[in-house]
Amino acid sequence: MVFVLAFSTVVTFAQTEQGKWFLQGSSNLSFYMGKEKYKQGGDSHVADNYFSFNFTPMAGYTVIDNLPVGLFVDFTSTKYTNPDDKDDFDRSTGFAVGPFVRYYILDLNGFKPLVEAAVGIGTHSDAYGPEDDDKDSGGLLEYWLGVGGTYFLNNNVGIDLGIGYGSESYKYKAEGEIDEYKDVYSGVYFELGVVVMLGK
Numbered sequence: 001m002v003f004v005l006a007f008s009t010v011v012t013f014a015q016t017e018q019g020k021w022f023l024q025g026s027s028n029l030s031f032y033m034g035k036e037k038y039k040q041g042g043d044s045h046v047a048d049n050y051f052s053f054n055f056t057p058m059a060g061y062t063v064i065d066n067l068p069v070g071l072f073v074d075f076t077s078t079k080y081t082n083p084d085d086k087d088d089f090d091r092s093t094g095f096a097v098g099p100f101v102r103y104y105i106l107d108l109n110g111f112k113p114l115v116e117a118a119v120g121i122g123t124h125s126d127a128y129g130p131e132d133d134d135k136d137s138g139g140l141l142e143y144w145l146g147v148g149g150t151y152f153l154n155n156n157v158g159i160d161l162g163i164g165y166g167s168e169s170y171k172y173k174a175e176g177e178i179d180e181y182k183d184v185y186s187g188v189y190f191e192l193g194v195v196v197m198l199g200k
Helices: 002-010
Strands: 021-031 037-040 043-046 049-064 067-082 085-104 111-128 134-152 157-172 181-198
Touching: 021 157, 049 085, 049 181, 067 111, 085 134, 085 157, 111 157, 134 181
Parallel strands: none
Antiparallel strands: 021 049, 021 181, 037 043, 037 181, 049 067, 067 085, 085 111, 111 134, 134 157, 157 181
């Protein structure tokens, strides 16, 4: 009987049961583990390091207990630095939207470990040189896979902490150029966010 009562306490999901609305806003710092991959005309090149910051609001619905699904919007700002010349840098901004799914694994006295995945499409704009002498724009495809947890302060509000792996693929054709460009960035991110659960 003691074992049954203890187990019941562990698997209580008061905040994330079926039928609740899920709202989350987060930002993360992305640290690229290596170098940028640059593809042009079928050839691959190694280019700059980069540092990226984003804000990603999400809205969804718990279709079953502990499983929110919905849509996210991702706003990203990235700075690329030449490792040989710190004054030589470019900037990029991106916007993407797409579906996400999150699963809360169990309840540890208000802290709920989770796994999460998402994929989105959108657009981006790039500016080159210290004075933004040249600009390009094009399509964006991104995805991420993450793990972490939400610590619920009460039945409605929680704090998100997470780590994951993400990839962004930028595709465009520069003005006056014949070849189509494709930039691919992959890296580890650390996430901090706020979760709000609404409903019955």
